Amino acid sequence: MSAQPTITVEGPPSDGTGRDSSSGPSDGLQAGLKNRHLSMIAIGGVIGAGLFVGSGAGIKAAGPGILVSYALAGLMVVLVMRMLGEMAAADPSSGSFSAYADRALGRWAGFTIGWLYWFFWVVVLAVEATAGAGILTGWVPGVPQWAWALIVMVVLTATNLVSVGSYGEFEFWFAGIKVVAIAAFIVIAGLAVFGVLPDTEAVGLTNLTGEGGFLPNGPGAILSGMLLVVFSFMGSEIVTLAAGESADPVKMISKATNSVIWRIGIFYLGSIALVVTLLPWNAPAIVKHGPYVAALDVIGIPHAGTVMDVIVLTAVLSCLNSGLYTASRMAFSLGRRGDAPKSFGQVNKRGVPAVAIWSSVAFGFIAVIFNYTSPDTVFDFLLKSSGAVALFVWLVICFSQLRMRKIIERDMPERLTVKMWLYPYLTYATITLILFVVGYMFYDKDGRQQMVLSVAVGVLVLAIGLVLDQRRNRLAAVKA
Structure with missing residues (x-):
């Protein structure tokens, strides 16, 4: 393992597998994502079912102070995305942060975070399939919930297997519905707040300052609320993986990175406010x-529950679609780097990593089965042991950026088109904030088990990665 990793600077940027990432993929992946696909993936990537449903628990925990929780979590994500954007714009890769960790920190780091990220998303597949099936069963009770879960998994698996363009097209419309829905809510609710709508009166700040004040449960509730909302931002990084399968990845990564501030500000802070x-x-x-x-x-909108069910189902299907895509592309990258079976890194004649997709969806199907047969044991373990992966990913991105920035400046300064603000000070500040959240999860009784199990699984994957790394080094020494 080299103490000073380098990136080849002769020719266009490479993802470590020899492909020319400035003009679309040449590692077999199909450059089938259009600019409109990437734009909508970037915009819709931060809008998940957790925003529409799960945010209620955060409001209950922190009161109006949940706005501070969202602001802190959003700030953390904005800074992490800026760091990831800096690395991705300089060297787009299908493995994104896992590939950068591989080069900047060592093969063990890329292996560990890549597999943990894959694990997170295949568990999410089961969660979202079950959630979507629950909504569909309410509409068509004659079809059992497990059958609906099977149907949505099969349909979206087929979508991903056809072509990356099919994934992009489905995600374009899924994300479009989410964006239109949240934008419509902001307009309608905003008019209601100011008493513009019929039969409404301006509400003022009564609900923000009454009922115990802005922080009815005390300042500590801000952190409790942050633990409940921080994981809803997971998914913002998907665009950096998807950009590698577009014709102009550098442009799309720069655009997505620059727009993350207003996306979080409007969709999360604006709507929750x-x-x-x-x-x-x-x-x-x-x-x-x-x-x-x-x-x-x-406000008096008729059939609000049914309307929101449709929107939540769209968000669930979007998350399923993107989760399968993301897990398969991470598995593909691991296969290309020799950290997964070689078949994971191969593509079929349509430029799709079919084996990586099937392996990801297979684990997702197994997790769905456990969600029905053992919801309080096996599936509960899967859910909690993958819960803190977002924080691990963000930490790895921070540490990778500290090292990669020096490598980029040394080997290819002309590719430093997206720069982290106030480097390295804001990077260190972000690391401190993430570690603070990790520490608070150990302190918080509700977050402690999730963090302990996540760390245990992380350590196990790390140990496997170190053992495999040592084995490769011994084999290389013997061959030499």
């Missing part, structure tokens, strides 16, 4: 029906 302005933070409907349904009911 309207919810806690329209409703008292302790209104039972926020948790029972979800914050957005509760807000629309207060």
Whole structure:
């Protein structure tokens, strides 16, 4: 393992497998994603089902102070995405942060974070398939929930197997519906707040300052709320993996990185601010029906629950679609780098890594089965042991950027088109913030088990990576 990793600077940037990433992939992957696909993937990537449904738990925990929780979590993601954008713009890769960790920190780091990220997304497949099946069963109760879960998994697997363009097209429309929905909510709720809509009166700041004040549960609740919302931002990094299968990855990565601030500011902070302005933070409907349904009911929008079910189902299908794509591309990158079976790094005649897709969806199917047969044991373990992977990924991106920045400046300064702000100070500040959140999870009784199990699985994967690394080094020494 080299103490001073380098990136070849003769010719266009490479993903470590020899492909020319400035003009689309040449490692067999199909350059089938169009600019409109990448733009919508970037915009919609931060809007998940957790925003529409899970944000209610955060509001209950922190009251109106949840806005500070979202602001802190959003700031952390913006900074991490800027670091990732710097590396990805200089050297686009299908393995994204895993490939950069491989080069900057060592093969053990790329192996560990790559497999943990894959594990996270295949578990998410089971969670989202079950959530989507629950909504569909409510509409068509004659079809059992497990059958709906099977149907959505099969359909989206077929979509990913056809071509990367099929994935992009589905995601374009899924993301488009989410964006239109959240934008419509912001407009309607904003008009209601100011009393512009019929039969509404301006609400002022009563709900933000009443019912115990802005921080009814104390300042510490901000951190508790942050633990509940921080993981809803996972998915922002997908665009850096997907950009590698576009004709102009550098341009799309730069665009996505620069737009992450307004995306988080509008979609998360803007919409949640309207919810806690329209409703008292302790209104039972926020948790029972979800914050957005509760807000629309207060405004007087008919059939708000049904409308939101459609939107949540779209968000679930979008997450399923992107989760399968992301897991398979990470498996593909691991296969190309020799950290997974070689078949994972191969593509079929359509330029699709079929084996990587099938292996990812197979584990997802198994997890779905456990979700029905052993929800409180096996699946509970899978869920909790993958829960903190987002924080691990963000930490690895920070440490990789510290090293990669020096490598890029030394070997290919002309490719430093996206720069981390106030380097290295903001990078160190981000590391400190992430470690603080990790420490608070160990302290928090609800987050402790999740963190302990996630660390245990992380250590296991790391140990496997180190053993394999030592084995490769011994074989290389024997051959030499």
